[in-house]
Amino acid sequence: MQTEKEKEGDASVEEYVALSNFTGSSSDQLCFSSGDRLLVHAKPSSEWWWAELHGVRGYVPTSYLRQDAAAEEEEDEHTSLEDQWQDEEYFGSYGTLRLHLEMLSDKSRTEAYRKVIVSNSASLRSKVVMDLGCGTGIISLFCAQLAQPSEVYAVEASSMAEYTRQLVKQNGCEQVVTVLQGRAEEIELPKQVDVLVSEWMGNCLLFEFMVESVLLARDRWLKEGGVMWPSSAALTLVPCQANSYYAEKMAFWEQPYGLDFTPLQPLAQQEFFTKPKFSHVIEPDDCLTAPCDVLCLDMYTLQVKDLEEIKGQFHFCVEKSGIFHGFTSWFTVHFESLETGGATVELNTGPNSQPTHWKQTLFMLDRPVSVYAGDSISGTILLRRNSIWRRHMTITLHWSINSSKKETDNCQVGTKSFPMWR
Numbered sequence: 449m450q451t452e453k454e455k456e457g458d459a460s461v462e463e464y465v466a467l468s469n470f471t472g473s474s475s476d477q478l479c480f481s482s483g484d485r486l487l488v489h490a491k492p493s494s495e496w497w498w499a500e501l502h503g504v505r506g507y508v509p510t511s512y513l514r515q516d517a518a519a520e521e522e523e524d525e526h527t528s529l530e531d532q533w534q535d536e537e538y539f540g541s542y543g544t545l546r547l548h549l550e551m552l553s554d555k556s557r558t559e560a561y562r563k564v565i566v567s568n569s570a571s572l573r574s575k576v577v578m579d580l581g582c583g584t585g586i587i588s589l590f591c592a593q594l595a596q597p598s599e600v601y602a603v604e605a606s607s608m609a610e611y612t613r614q615l616v617k618q619n620g621c622e623q624v625v626t627v628l629q630g631r632a633e634e635i636e637l638p639k640q641v642d643v644l645v646s647e648w649m650g651n652c653l654l655f656e657f658m659v660e661s662v663l664l665a666r667d668r669w670l671k672e673g674g675v676m677w678p679s680s681a682a683l684t685l686v687p688c689q690a691n692s693y694y695a696e697k698m699a700f701w702e703q704p705y706g707l708d709f710t711p712l713q714p715l716a717q718q719e720f721f722t723k724p725k726f727s728h729v730i731e732p733d734d735c736l737t738a739p740c741d742v743l744c745l746d747m748y749t750l751q752v753k754d755l756e757e758i759k760g761q762f763h764f765c766v767e768k769s770g771i772f773h774g775f776t777s778w779f780t781v782h783f784e785s786l787e788t789g790g791a792t793v794e795l796n797t798g799p800n801s802q803p804t805h806w807k808q809t810l811f812m813l814d815r816p817v818s819v820y821a822g823d824s825i826s827g828t829i830l831l832r833r834n835s836i837w838r839r840h841m842t843i844t845l846h847w848s849i850n851s852s853k854k855e856t857d858n859c860q861v862g863t864k865s866f867p868m869w870r
């Protein structure tokens with residue numbers, strides 16, 4: 449129901465750009481295409497705004513909108529670089545034990561780093577190592593305990609660094625490990641390093657964009673011919689079923705206690721399926737096709753500017769009929785050996801490996817689609833870094849489903865943008 453204000457619209461009309469296509473599911477919702485410039489007249493809720501396109505007014509979902517460049521410029525002036533990284537909140541969260549306990553309790557992750565040190569212990573002798581974002585210093589302690597590097601610089605920006613120094617002393621590693629408190633981009637190391645090791649991966653590989661700090665440290669502190677651990681990273685995608693999640697968040701409204709609550713389903717779609725779902729556990733049987741690496745990052749050549757927009761393509765062949773609810777992503781990183789020809793160590797966060805604290809990330813479509821063995825799903829994925837909130841990004845998926853049934857030439861296409869988180 450439109451209020452008077454929504455009908456007239458208030459004076460402060462703001463222009464927004466549509467991030468992707470939207471097909472309204474009721475008469476009072478606007479339909480628009482990616483790139484359309486919408487005039488927002490009223491913001492009655494955080495999820496739905498009252499907007500105008502080509503003279504027609506209606507509700508639009510806020511998650512599909514981005515402030516236009518001019519407005520973004522203006523906001524830019526009021527957002528200092530510091531705020532854009534949300535460092536106070538970010539490093540504040542790493543100053544407490546919660547996240548460090550989660551990471552240390554992740555055996556798959558932590559043992560993978562230990563395996564890297566153990567399998568390269570001979571080559572690490574007399575080497576200089578930088579552990580970027582060392583947290584409690586676990587990787588630095590592995591280096592000092594399981595190998596004989598000459599120096600390990602354990603760099604940590606949060607207040608945890610004070611405790612890390614105590615842990616280094618407590619474990620008799622202070623001869624080798626030096627803890628430096630500060631942002632890796634800002635601190636001074638006594639010398640260049642032979643190895644830059646870091647556990648920087650976020651949800652969907654890049655969230656938090658700590659990888660930028662790793663690249664800046666590489667360019668400034670890694671010796672010519674030095675080694676990056678991880679050496680490479682890949683983001684993997686697979687079209688999947690998500691029956692229990694769909695039942696829990698959408699089907700639920702069909703007949704709760706014998707009543708018909710389906711008018712709430714557009715809100716449920718907006719509230720539960722607009723953003724990616726972190727910590728999703730996909731069962732191998734939920735995969736409708738073989739997974740595909742859609743992005744591959746070489747940590748020696750990747751540049752900070754490359755992080756603004758990263759694009760990948762995919763082509764999936766449906767192996768078994770099922771319901772295409774969405775896409776699931778995970779990542780894998782590789783640690784090359786310090787010895788030429790030595791064994792590479794892999795940390796895989798996918799459904800066929802030991803579980804990790806990242807689990808997987810689920811991207812739900814607005815509406816599920818039945819697919820059949822022999823169909824194919826092809827398209828692109830675009831990770832676009834947020835130009836204001838530097839730890840955030842938007843993931844846009846475009847896909848087309850090509851039916852294997854010869855008589856129907858139906859090719860269903862779809863696109864959806866998922867803010868993570870702004």
Ligand SMILES: N=C(N)NCC[C@H]1O[C@@H](n2cnc3c(N)ncnc32)[C@H](O)[C@@H]1O
Pocket residue numbers: 539542580581582583584603604605606608630631632633647648649650651656658661
């Ligand atoms: N997703 C992750 N692996 N997060 C690990 C982040 C750890 O690295 C620390 N960290 C992140 N960025 C930086 C940086 N630029 N400089 C120093 N420490 C950092 C952070 O305080 C935490 O202890």
